[in-house]
Amino acid sequence: MLERCLDHIDTMTSELLDLQKNLVSIPALGPLNGGHGEKQKADWLKGRLESMGLGPVRELNAPDQSVPCGYRPNLATVLPGEDNSRTLWIISHIDIVPPGDVSLWDTDPYVLERDGDTLMGRGVEDNQQGMVSSLLLAKALKDLAITPPMNLGLLLVADEETGSRFGLEYVVREHADLFGKDDLFLVPDSGSADGSAVEVAEKSQCWIRAEVNGKQCHASSPEQGRNSLVAAADLILRSRALYDIFDKEDPLFEPPMSTFEPTKKEANVENVNTLPGRDVFYFDCRVLPDYDLDEVLAELRRMADAVEKERGVRIVLEVTQREQAASPTPQDSDIVVRIMKAVQKIYQVQPRPVGIGGGTVAAFLRRAGHHAVVWAKIEHTAHQPNETSSIQNTLGDAKVMAAALLGTD
Numbered sequence: 001m002l003e004r005c006l007d008h009i010d011t012m013t014s015e016l017l018d019l020q021k022n023l024v025s026i027p028a029l030g031p032l033n034g035g036h037g038e039k040q041k042a043d044w045l046k047g048r049l050e051s052m053g054l055g056p057v058r059e060l061n062a063p064d065q066s067v068p069c070g071y072r073p074n075l076a077t078v079l080p081g082e083d084n085s086r087t088l089w090i091i092s093h094i095d096i097v098p099p100g101d102v103s104l105w106d107t108d109p110y111v112l113e114r115d116g117d118t119l120m121g122r123g124v125e126d127n128q129q130g131m132v133s134s135l136l137l138a139k140a141l142k143d144l145a146i147t148p149p150m151n152l153g154l155l156l157v158a159d160e161e162t163g164s165r166f167g168l169e170y171v172v173r174e175h176a177d178l179f180g181k182d183d184l185f186l187v188p189d190s191g192s193a194d195g196s197a198v199e200v201a202e203k204s205q206c207w208i209r210a211e212v213n214g215k216q217c218h219a220s221s222p223e224q225g226r227n228s229l230v231a232a233a234d235l236i237l238r239s240r241a242l243y244d245i246f247d248k249e250d251p252l253f254e255p256p257m258s259t260f261e262p263t264k265k266e267a268n269v270e271n272v273n274t275l276p277g278r279d280v281f282y283f284d285c286r287v288l289p290d291y292d293l294d295e296v297l298a299e300l301r302r303m304a305d306a307v308e309k310e311r312g313v314r315i316v317l318e319v320t321q322r323e324q325a326a327s328p329t330p331q332d333s334d335i336v337v338r339i340m341k342a343v344q345k346i347y348q349v350q351p352r353p354v355g356i357g358g359g360t361v362a363a364f365l366r367r368a369g370h371h372a373v374v375w376a377k378i379e380h381t382a383h384q385p386n387e388t389s390s391i392q393n394t395l396g397d398a399k400v401m402a403a404a405l406l407g408t409d
């Protein structure tokens with residue numbers, strides 16, 4: 001059954017091209033990215049799913065008054081399997097990011113271009129590669145009249161690029177009935193160029209704004225002021241001790257340790273001969289799931305207190321973004337085992353579970369207690385000008401999905 005399906009997928013290049021051509025031609029930008037949402041592209045997808053015999057398609061519209069139609073569309077459809085109680089869900093996102101500076105593109109970002117194995121256009125990789133792979137698998141099963149051992153669910157979501165509030169987060173919260181407790185989840189939206197990276201965990205993420213208030217004065221008489229830049233530099237250097245305090249390592253992650261990096265620095269005074277009285281800078285922290293972010297914040301606060309005392313400044317620490325990591329998906333869970341076996345069979349590479357620095361939609365699923373894997377064989381040209389994807393990878397990924405669903409034994 002699997003071999004028949006894999007052979008059939010090899011014949012589906014023209015279907016793949018037709019899907020990509022249509023999907024590229026319909027921009028789906030969220031309002032925060034200056035667009036009108038995903039309705040037009042979702043309507044086209046719904047029609048296509050239905051014409052492929054993959055209906056009924058459930059519409060899970062998230063109300064959003066900032067787009068003309070008043071909602072952000074999410075689509076779900078299930079191809080029934082022999083065991084109706086379990087579903088392998090493949091989740092892809094409909095929205096794209098803007099093309100950016102169009103002069104950096106060699107071609108029109110909204111017209112599909114092909115050069116041999118390479119497709120070019122906004123969205124061809126992110127996330128249409130994964131979406132098209134899942135559609136090809138569903139169509140192959142239909143064409144061959146194969147009933148898979150468990151259900152195959154396709155979930156096409158909105159709003160991935162600007163936070164998922166109207167996308168997967170909404171679906172998991174408002175339509176929890178869609179998912180069974182033994183369901184399996186694959187998010188084909190990140191991975192590695194050889195297909196070996198199987199993402200099962202992520203670090204907690206925390207962004208902190210540090211505002212250092214001293215006293216501005218003429219730089220020739222520093223004793224009359226409090227130099228906020230010196231105090232900021234002091235806090236930055238003290239914060240390096242966070243690496244020693246929270247020093248656990250986990251080889252699953254790359255890099256294996258938590259990271260605490262000062263990043264953005266806002267402008268202070270405009271002229272060289274003024275001693276700054278106010279400095280604002282930011283930390284980007286990626287913390288292993290073992291640690292509570294509150295512990296990190298408390299430690300940084302203690303360091304800020306010491307700087308305040310020593311340098312006579314006041315430091316306000318404000319958390320601007322915070323995401324405590326969800327529990328990792330167990331490496332022996334069914335979805336991880338199936339994807340690892342399938343990757344090995346189709347791509348002949350040694351798959352490895354990995355953790356990443358943070359921030360995929362899998363977290364919404366993991367927090368709800370589901371086992372989710374983020375995987376694709378992908379070149380990582382997403383969000384760049386001249387975004388590309390590989391036809392062979394798209395077909396190959398459809399085969400990995402097929403092997404994960406139908407079983408490799």
Ligand SMILES: [Zn+2]
Pocket residue numbers: 093126127160189382
């Ligand atoms: Zn994406």
